[in-house]
Amino acid sequence: MAFDLTKAKALFFDIYATLIDWEAGIYPQLLRLSQKAESQSNCLEDTPESRTKLLRAFAKHDKAVGHEHPTLAYAQVIEEIYARIAKDLGAEFSKEDQQAFGQSIGDWPAFPDTVDAMKVLGKYYKVFVLSNVDNASFERTRTGPLRGGHWDGIYTAEMVGSYKPSPNNYNYVVKRLEEDFSIKKDEMLLVAQSLDIDHISTKALGFQPGVWIARESAAMGGMKDELEEQGLIELGATYATLGDMAEAVEKAFESKRTST
Known part of the structure; x- marks a missing residue:
């Protein structure tokens, strides 16, 4: 029927x-983060493969953080996601960069x-x-x-x-x-x-x-x-x-x- x-x-x-189009808002910020990685293998170029890798890392952590912290404001959830991806990549980041990521939701x-x-x-x-x-x-x-x-x-x-x-x-x-x-x-x-x-x-x-x-x-x-x-x-x-x-x-x- x-x-x-x-x-x-x-x-x-x-x-x-x-x-x-949240991927258009998220990906450039994660790509910049990856380029701060200490390991050359984690310092990603702007390619379709990099895009998929970083966005799927975001999705994985998004589910985990939302489950672990159900009452945390989403801006803070994605700040935590940013920190976890940085750890995965071995990338240094500033508090300002992390907060900017959290505050970017309304700009996507x-x-x-x-x-x-x-x-x-x-x-x-x-x-x-x-x-x-x-x-x-x-x-x-x-x-x-x-x-x-x-x-x-x-x-x-x-x-x-x-x-x-x-x-x-x-x-x-x-x-x-x-x-x-x-x-x-x-x-x-x-x-x-x-x-x-x-x-x-x-x-x-x-x-x-x-x-x-x-x-x-x-x-x-x-x-x-x-x-x-x-x-x-x-x-x-x-x-x-x-x-x-x-x-x-x-x-x-x-x-x-x-x-x-």
Whole structure:
């Protein structure tokens, strides 16, 4: 049976990697850090291999630090990630560099299609944030790279008191949408690039199959074929960009309108 985009009443979004190109914000800073390594083998050139290596190191530590420190503000989480990667590389760093990394969240750029796509999607659904971020950092993102967009609700890790993939975060969005908007669990869809955190979690927790935004350049987020083979994810639809999803949504609702 074909996936019906018109059945959902609400979309909840992972922000960083899906709407915000966090890899573009993270990688240059980690590359500069690697070039301070004492060992020549860890002093990396700007290559696709270096990009993948550094970003996957970030992803590994991101999961670990979020699990170890569920109530730590995300800006401080990524400061700790910076320190751990520096240790892995044998690189010296200053407190100023570490803090600058933590404060860079609000400067990470939006993907070019994001803002226009969100305006389209907001015509057809209630739209919500469910993000591993602290309130202050997301406010900088909302008023900076995502300015001009509208959200019906914003749910951060700071508000929940834990980081995804904790079930608490997903249960929180269900509770809020049911109590505040009378939207049932089977009427809400996840939209996310992250397979290994978001799509695994929503399948395990009994959500409807979500929408995967398969950002071509992504080094983080998990391997689709491997996770599908293990039965860990079930995707309702896949789009290369959020803009492609918005176009498909408009067509689906127009087709439904003209057929009734």
